[in-house]
Amino acid sequence: MLHSMTGFARESAETGIGTLTWEIRAVNHRYLDVQFKIPEDLRPKEQAFRQQASATLGRGKVECALYFRRAMNSDSELQIDTTLVELIGHRISELTSKLPNVAAANPIEILRWPGVVLQTEVDTEPLFDDASALLGQALSAIDGMRASEGARIAEMLQSRCEDIAAISAAVRKRMPEVLAAARSKQQERIDKLDVEVDPGRLEAEVALIAQKMDVDEELDRLDSHLVEIRDALAGDKPVGRRLDFLMQELNREANTLGSKSADTETSRAAVDLKVLIEQMREQIQNVE
Incomplete structure (x- = not known):
């Protein structure tokens, strides 16, 4: 049975800590070339994802993108390093005294300062298991599309x-x-x-x-x-x-x-x- 080299698939799933979404695009190519765009937390698992894709797809230029949107939790999200904020405030006050014409600091800009908003660590193993299962669904979907075109x-x-x-x-x-x-x-x-x-x-x-x-x-x-x-x-x-x-x-x-x-x-x-x-x-x- 012939398979086309072109196809597209998009699969999403809700997990306990957020939403995972895989998007796979494939076009014709002389050999199998799989490229991944994944969150840094899952970067160590890229080789496993690559092997999973290679087991399903035989040829083509394939772009696999994984998007992860964390669920908001009022108890754990947006925790702020108040010590760092106070230090930044002191430094801004010092600058303001020396440069009186400088505009007041924007709180939103302070929140964007590295380390101000504390990020809770994500347990990558359960997340990897969910991402791997979802990748399997996306690969099955694009394989079906390629088979239909074939x-x-x-x-x-x-x-x-x-x-x-x-x-x-x-x-x-x-x-x-x-x-x-x-x-x-x-x-x-x-x-x-x-x-x-x-x-x-x-x-x-x-x-x-x-x-x-x-x-x-x-x-x-x-x-x-x-x-x-x-x-x-x-x-x-x-x-x-x-x-x-x-x-x-x-x-x-x-x-x-x-x-x-x-x-x-x-x-x-x-x-x-x-x-x-x-x-x-x-x-x-x-x-x-």
Whole structure:
């Protein structure tokens, strides 16, 4: 089952000391690149969070942000270091006596002074357990979103494979007609010259032209690549890089078909193939 590399998830949970919120954003990337933005109290647990994300996501640039809003507790919150406040007040009084034109101190500014408002320590272990469980929910949500998008991409790729197979079958069916037309055209040129031609030499020339125009090998490889793509779509493992390689191979066969083309219909078929392959390639860039 295909997974897209793009997705978004947001999960929140109330804990005994506040609200935790995980936001995860993922975009396509050559490999798995997970970046975390978490509160400093939980920074020592970043490696554990990283391992948890890597176990779920296989590829993509992933940004994980954890927000923590502490619950207000009148008994423990906004405790002020009165000793420090008194010291700051004395120093302000000294400055005011020397600089009488200085505006009075704003109490709010004093509260912002480092150490004035005492912060109660947070027990990180229970908080980590809650954050880890919530991260699991967010990862499941984004994985589901990526799987849903991957299913849509797989459906589109299957449809394009059917279109490519139809074009390949049509070109193969027309090849006897194309070769007959080339033989007739060669005979017309000889008739215009009004000269005797060795039938054996004519057959040799026609055989040489047919060999240059033969695209059976290219069509066989094209069909083989389509089988590989369908097998990859039916698997469970990440196949983004494999599909990208197969797109290169399909494009190579389409280019060869166009270079060997001897009529407008075959040339048009080669162009249609390249359009379909490019549509597939654009979608595959987003496949895990």
